[in-house]
Amino acid sequence: xxxPKTPLLSVERIVNEALAMIDDGADFGVVRLxxxxxxxxxxxxxxxxGRDEIVELIRGRLADDFEIVVEPGTPWDEVVEYVxxxxxxxxxxxxxxxxxxxxxTVTDPRVISYYEDLAAALRLAGFPDAEVLDVVAVLDxxxxxxxxxxSAPAEVWKTPDAxxxxxxxxxxxxxxxxxxxxxFELGLRFILAGLREHLDAISPAASPAAAITSLS
Amino acid sequence: xxxPKTPLLSVERIVNEALAMIDDGADFGVVRLxxxxxxxxxxxxxxxxGRDEIVELIRGRLADDFEIVVEPGTPWDEVVEYVxxxxxxxxxxxxxxxxxxxxxTVTDPRVISYYEDLAAALRLAGFPDAEVLDVVAVLDxxxxxxxxxxSAPAEVWKTPDAxxxxxxxxxxxxxxxxxxxxxFELGLRFILAGLREHLDAISPAASPAAAITSLS
DNA sequence: ACCTGAACACCGTTCAAGT
DNA sequence: ACCTGAACACCGTTCAAGT
Numbered sequence: 303x304x305x306p307k308t309p310l311l312s313v314e315r316i317v318n319e320a321l322a323m324i325d326d327g328a329d330f331g332v333v334r335l336x337x338x339x340x341x342x343x344x345x346x347x348x349x350x351x352g353r354d355e356i357v358e359l360i361r362g363r364l365a366d367d368f369e370i371v372v373e374p375g376t377p378w379d380e381v382v383e384y385v386x387x388x389x390x391x392x393x394x395x396x397x398x399x400x401x402x403x404x405x406x407t408v409t410d411p412r413v414i415s416y417y418e419d420l421a422a423a424l425r426l427a428g429f430p431d432a433e434v435l436d437v438v439a440v441l442d443x444x445x446x447x448x449x450x451x452x453s454a455p456a457e458v459w460k461t462p463d464a465x466x467x468x469x470x471x472x473x474x475x476x477x478x479x480x481x482x483x484x485x486f487e488l489g490l491r492f493i494l495a496g497l498r499e500h501l502d503a504i505s506p507a508a509s510p511a512a513a514i515t516s517l518s
Numbered sequence: 519x520x521x522p523k524t525p526l527l528s529v530e531r532i533v534n535e536a537l538a539m540i541d542d543g544a545d546f547g548v549v550r551l552x553x554x555x556x557x558x559x560x561x562x563x564x565x566x567x568g569r570d571e572i573v574e575l576i577r578g579r580l581a582d583d584f585e586i587v588v589e590p591g592t593p594w595d596e597v598v599e600y601v602x603x604x605x606x607x608x609x610x611x612x613x614x615x616x617x618x619x620x621x622x623t624v625t626d627p628r629v630i631s632y633y634e635d636l637a638a639a640l641r642l643a644g645f646p647d648a649e650v651l652d653v654v655a656v657l658d659x660x661x662x663x664x665x666x667x668x669s670a671p672a673e674v675w676k677t678p679d680a681x682x683x684x685x686x687x688x689x690x691x692x693x694x695x696x697x698x699x700x701x702f703e704l705g706l707r708f709i710l711a712g713l714r715e716h717l718d719a720i721s722p723a724a725s726p727a728a729a730i731t732s733l734s
Numbered sequence: 735a736c737c738t739g740a741a742c743a744c745c746g747t748t749c750a751a752g753t
Numbered sequence: 754a755c756c757t758g759a760a761c762a763c764c765g766t767t768c769a770a771g772t
Contacts, residue, residue, distance in 0.1 A: 303772045305737050306736050309736065311736080314757080315767065331763095331764070332764085333765075342738055343764095343766085344740095344766075345737055347765095347767080348735075349736090400521050404666055404669075406631055414684065419683055421683045436697060440701045440705045443660070443701060446659055447658075447661075447664075451659055453620075467638045476652050484652045484655075485656045488652055489656045491712065492656075492708050493709075493712075495712055496708025496712065496733050509767085520755080521752080521754065521756050525756090526755080547744095547746080548745085560756085561755075561757075563747070569747090668739070
């Protein structure tokens with residue numbers, strides 16, 4: 303054994319298997335991951351600095367898969383809607399990954415560029431510098447929150463009491479996935495309407511017809 | 519040693535110390551918690567079923583501390599605003615606790631009753647049964663998302679590139695806490711406006727002046 | 735350069751033993 | 754009833770040893 307002529311591992315193979323593992327519903331860990339890769343846990347450290355880096359690398363890979371491409375000339379509100387929907391799609395494709403991310407600083411440049419594009423679009427739309435980050439935070443908050451909704455257990459509330467308001471509604475409710483879907487649509491609609499109105503109040507001229515000519 | 523005449527532990531003492539530990543920024547765990555309590559880790563299992571139950575008990579205690587009390591006759595939109603602000607205040611008081619919660623089913627009755635009140639208020643406001651859970655989900659999503667914003671590291675984005683749009687905005691930006699605050703206010707405003715408009719479209723009569731006479 | 739295997743400092747949880 | 758202490762099955766990470 304020892305060093306094989308052709309390497310058993312690569313960063314890509316590690317990241318792919320890690321994501322597959324998470325999607326399978328297994329709890330993510332380097333020991334279990336090494337097992338799936340048919341390798342000793344310590345071998346991973348030749349390619350990767352540790353557990354945290356693997357998570358961050360997955361985030362980067364997803365940002366790659368769900369690349370944000372905006373055609374020049376697209377109205378700002380369509381850009382915002384597209385970007386939020388795209389992020390939602392990303393989370394929806396790998397719902398169990400999101401919980402691993404909470405509270406971790408973004409370092410992957412591919413993810414950074416995603417926020418870059420969003421910030422650029424908002425600035426071009428006419429949002430003042432002082433507000434762009436706030437709006438980005440609102441959108442990020444919303445995408446994160448509704449993404450977490452997707453990774454939540456099927457039964458969010460465990461209420462045995464069928465006579466309560468909540469209990470009655472839960473009985474006749476459809477599954478959590480479509481509720482989450484509708485809630486996303488509802489929230490997105492509210493936010494977009496709010497942003498349009500807000501921008502209109504700031505610079506009435508630039509609002510609905512304004513087009514974006516170039517991004518970043 | 520062995521069994522002392524007066525018990526060293528109680529569920530309350532365990533929960534209090536656990537929350538204090540989380541607020542201190544230490545990573546939560548039963549071994550470390552036992553250490554802080556001056557007790558053997560296995561002793562905790564006489565009072566509590568394990569790590570997960572402690573987390574859920576903390577959630578219940580917080581729901582207790584930040585009890586939702588709505589005066590009968592309060593307009594529905596004020597109820598919604600109050601409830602969302604209250605939840606935000608709860609998360610803000612213990613920002614590091616929230617990440618421990620994601621993806622866990624709510625079982626504590628004190629937390630359930632919180633959602634009960636919200637659902638009851640929305641129904642009385644005139645939202646149709648089929649939509650109440652969706653609206654609750656939107657509000658929950660928003661509260662959760664902006665709560666997580668509070669527990670995020672000070673540097674959410676690590677961008678060395680000061681020439682980029684994001685980099686330039688980050689340099690002149692104030693701290694994350696007040697940005698998070700403004701984003702919360704912005705988002706809440708959008709959602710409330712959206713809900714009012716939405717309700718108005720459904721049942722024009724019941725909207726702004728409607729008052730709630732009793733809750734749950 | 736890239737793998738193995740032993741080792742370390744941790745986890746959460748169980749259980750017999752003591753009072 | 755309520756604590757201790759040993760034990761078990763795990764973690765993530767380091768490092769010397771091998772090719």
